Amino acid sequence: MATLIRLLPKSPLASRASVSYFQRCLSSSVAASQSDSLVSPPVHHFTVSPNLNRRDPKDRNVQWVFLGCPGVGKGTYASRLCNLLGVPHISTGDLVRDELSSSGPLSEQLNEIVNQGKLVSDEIILSLLSKRLVTGEAKGESGFILDGFPRTIKQAEILEGIIDIDLVVNLKLREDVLIEKCLGRRLCSQCGKNFNIASINVKGENGYPAISMAPLLPPESCMSRLITRADDTEKVVKERLRIYNEKSQPVEDFYRSRGKLLEFDLPGGIPESWPKLLKALDLDNYEEKESVAMA
Known part of the structure; x- marks a missing residue:
């Protein structure tokens, strides 16, 4: 993907070479860890690494990664930013779900x-x-926001070898809120859109601020068609969080040491968090397209 790969020579074959290299890294990764498990994953508003150096966020070639526990809202905020900036949203969770629905070999x-x-x-x-x-290369895509990848230090190292990531946003939310939020997730079996029926009002305690999140209810046409994802049970959600927390720290440290990590503590639901996230990303005055992202 020529627009994505900054570290390879610019030529008609550059993107194919990058994918080939990616696949070679994949083979090495598998050989190195055949035993890997086969999924899917705070008080200051946001914290920026002191030597953070990123390109203008209004540049269509932004190459960002969104990290965060399962259910924190990576897909929601990443997709809104993609609409705002006009870049593709690449979610590994969506890639897995697409493969699940394809009846393919995996x-x-x-x-x-x-x-x-x-x-x-x-x-x-x-x-x-x-x-x-x-x-994406065939469609002529430019820039991207990666959501859900990398999840391990090995993946981060492979990605750095082929793609110049300039910003990593780490979304954070207290665990009890995360669990309640995950258990409230619903999917419309007809239109495929995601909703959330949880109405969250958690008091501040033990150094954590109070958090309120209104439900994201579907239109009347979807209400009778809501289904719960098979993996959104309390037991599975807690296990996913445990595994994510175990794997995430090295990845966060990897990007923090490179001055690319922006840690953002979600202060509430979308109405409270979205404008503050835009401010943290220097996009709060970027209003000409904001209505598109909020649609």
Whole structure:
């Protein structure tokens, strides 16, 4: 993907070379860890690494990564920013779900993994992402926001070898709120849109601020068609959070040491968090397209 790969020579073959390199890294990754489990993952508002140096956020070639526990809202905020900036949103969670619904060779294996709340192996994730990069290249995509990748230090190292990530946003939310939020998630079986029926009002305690999140209810046409994702049970959600927390710290440290990490504590639901996230990203005055992102 020529617009994505800054570290390779600019030539008609550059993007194909990058994907080939990506696949070679994939093979090495698998050989190094055949035993990896096969999934899907605070008081200051936000914290920026002191030597953070990123390109203008209004540049269509922004190359960002969103990190955060499962259910924190990576997809919601990443997709809104993608609409605002006019760049593609690449979610590894969506890639997994698309593969699950495709009845392809990985579908049965992935179904078992997701239902148990385990992490999808590097082999599968990198394979799906590689295919997505090829598809994006064919469409002439420019820039991106990656959501849900990298999840491990190994993935972060492979990604750094081929793509120049200039900003990593780490969304954070207290665990009790995360669990309640995940258990309230619903999917419309007809239109495929995500909603949330949880009405969260948590008092501030133990150094955590109070948090209120209104439900994200569907229109009347979707109400009778809401379903719960198979992996949104309390047992599975807690296991997903445990695994994510175990794996996430090295990834955060990896990007923090490179001056690329912006840590953002969500202060509430979308109405409270969205404008503050825009401010943290120097996009609060970028209003000509904001209505598109809020649609």
